[in-house]
Amino acid sequence: MSAWLRQHRQALAAALARLPRIGGALSALVIGIALSLPAGGYVLLEGLRGLGTRMTLEPQVSVFMRADAKRADADALGAALKADARIARIRFLPREQALKELSAVQGMGEVIAALGKNPLPDAYVVEAKDGSAGALDALAADLAKLPGVAHVQADSAWARRLSSLAAILRSALWLLAAVLGVGLVAVTFNTVRLQILTQREEIEVLKLIGATDAFIRRPFYYLGLLQGLAGGAVALAIVAGTLVLLNREVATLAESYGSSFRFAFPAPGDALAILAFAGLIGWLGAYLSVGQQLRMVEG
Amino acid sequence: MVSFAAVGKRYPGGYQALREVSFTIAEGDLAFLVGRSGAGKSTLLKLIPAIERPTSGTVIVNGQNVGALKRAAIPYLRRNLGLVFQDQKLLYDRTVYDNVMLPLAFSGQPAREAARRARAALDKVGLLARERANPIQLSGGEQQRLAIARAVVNRPTLLVADEPTANLDAESAERIAEIFVEFNRVGVTVLIATHDQHLVERYARTVLRLEEGRIA
Numbered sequence: 120m121s122a123w124l125r126q127h128r129q130a131l132a133a134a135l136a137r138l139p140r141i142g143g144a145l146s147a148l149v150i151g152i153a154l155s156l157p158a159g160g161y162v163l164l165e166g167l168r169g170l171g172t173r174m175t176l177e178p179q180v181s182v183f184m185r186a187d188a189k190r191a192d193a194d195a196l197g198a199a200l201k202a203d204a205r206i207a208r209i210r211f212l213p214r215e216q217a218l219k220e221l222s223a224v225q226g227m228g229e230v231i232a233a234l235g236k237n238p239l240p241d242a243y244v245v246e247a248k249d250g251s252a253g254a255l256d257a258l259a260a261d262l263a264k265l266p267g268v269a270h271v272q273a274d275s276a277w278a279r280r281l282s283s284l285a286a287i288l289r290s291a292l293w294l295l296a297a298v299l300g301v302g303l304v305a306v307t308f309n310t311v312r313l314q315i316l317t318q319r320e321e322i323e324v325l326k327l328i329g330a331t332d333a334f335i336r337r338p339f340y341y342l343g344l345l346q347g348l349a350g351g352a353v354a355l356a357i358v359a360g361t362l363v364l365l366n367r368e369v370a371t372l373a374e375s376y377g378s379s380f381r382f383a384f385p386a387p388g389d390a391l392a393i394l395a396f397a398g399l400i401g402w403l404g405a406y407l408s409v410g411q412q413l414r415m416v417e418g
Numbered sequence: 419m420v421s422f423a424a425v426g427k428r429y430p431g432g433y434q435a436l437r438e439v440s441f442t443i444a445e446g447d448l449a450f451l452v453g454r455s456g457a458g459k460s461t462l463l464k465l466i467p468a469i470e471r472p473t474s475g476t477v478i479v480n481g482q483n484v485g486a487l488k489r490a491a492i493p494y495l496r497r498n499l500g501l502v503f504q505d506q507k508l509l510y511d512r513t514v515y516d517n518v519m520l521p522l523a524f525s526g527q528p529a530r531e532a533a534r535r536a537r538a539a540l541d542k543v544g545l546l547a548r549e550r551a552n553p554i555q556l557s558g559g560e561q562q563r564l565a566i567a568r569a570v571v572n573r574p575t576l577l578v579a580d581e582p583t584a585n586l587d588a589e590s591a592e593r594i595a596e597i598f599v600e601f602n603r604v605g606v607t608v609l610i611a612t613h614d615q616h617l618v619e620r621y622a623r624t625v626l627r628l629e630e631g632r633i634a
Contacts, residue, residue, distance in 0.1 A: 328521045332490075
């Protein structure tokens with residue numbers, strides 16, 4: 120048992136020593152950059168999906184009045200909304216307050232000052248009792264028919280579009296990951312192939328003096344595995360770096376919507392999954408390469 | 419120790435290297451295999467560690483039927499043999515010491531014991547002082563001695579050498595021969611293929627003469 124462990128340790132050490140000599144850093148970079156595409160896409164998508172679910176959880180309909188509507192019209196609409204049994208709560212947003220809130224957003228103050236007069240209408244934010252998309256759509260359609268109403272916007276519509284878009288993107292990402300995965304197996308295959316060719320003499324000698332196939336193959340498996348793991352780490356670093364930069368911009372945008380939304384870093388489980396996937400790719404490339412090449416060395 | 423019974427070896431393409439070869443080498447023997455180039459000496463030696471397989475007859479080494487050995491069992495057969503190849507098969511990307519350590523990497527000794535054995539083997543062939551050198555810096559005779567050190571480091575019971583004194587001056591050849599005799603004296607069975615009539619006359623206890631693939 121201890122001899123077996125020692126052999127694994129030796130194989131790992133040999134692989135570690137060889138990795139930098141055979142341009143392992145470069146290969147890891149290639150693997151990392153390629154993997155950062157699906158990994159980064161997945162992180163962005165998960166973020167957007169979270170945003171989408173949060174939206175549908177708040178069954179809101181925004182009712183905008185015509186710009187020429189008087190306060191009396193607004194009161195009448197308010198009464199009508201209160202009478203609707205499907206509505207849980209309403210909140211009146213007078214045009215003056217809407218303007219004030221908008222002015223508070225950085226950069227918008229000057230724009231509004233330049234307009235001269237308030238372009239915003241009075242509005243009601245209506246919270247429905249039934250949050251399902253169908254019920255929300257029906258409510259929105261009915262509200263649009265009320266007197267004085269210019270436009271009704273059900274937030275469910277874009278949330279739904281977002282979620283179906285996310286589903287398409289998700290499939291696309293899996294496809295991308297699969298295609299890149301095959302490419303990266305080929306990258307490792309080639310690295311290990313070249314390494315076997317440079318160590319051909321050593322392999323021949325080892326065979327002649329009684330090394331088992333497992334002993335000869337082990338360092339190459341570790342080589343592939345390590346290269347894959349290094350690539351996975353590079354991918355995670357690229358994703359994390361990109362998110363830091365991206366979140367700065369996102370923060371500004373989200374605040375203008377009164378949201379504290381940020382793209383979350385991959386959860387530890389996801390990060391491990393990315394590393395494991397990368398390691399598996401490296402190992403698989405090495406496995407296939409060793410199988411093919413050692414048969415040739417035996418000749 | 420080594421027993422051939424009606425062994426034939428025909429290479430793909432039809433060349434018959436060995437025909438009906440039968441002989442026995444007893445434990446503790448010092449045997450020489452002689453014959454002209456192309457007589458089949460190298461082929462015969464390759465059958466012992468199962469580098470080649472016989473096409474007919476049986477090869478028994480250490481009680482094992484080598485010709486029928488499964489692929490996975492071959493490494494364990496070879497670990498009990500010390501092989502010295504005609505072209506030495508040293509690795510020039512590492513030191514003398516690391517070349518000798520090579521067979522110990524997978525034989526399961528603790529690191530300290532492995533280091534001790536490697537130095538002992540180098541000492542026996544007179545290369546201990548050169549353990550940090552690269553094999554390329556060694557003379558032909560020294561390279562051959564290094565190959566012997568690597569062959570004996572796992573303490574084999576049988577030592578097989580193919581033309582170990584070829585291309586060496588008389589003095590170096592003599593020194594190589596003395597090393598083999600030394601191992602034989604402590605109980606290792608030795609089989610050496612050679613052209614060197616002088617060595618055979620001086621040391622051989624058993625002589626196997628091959629002529630055109632047959633024992634003469």
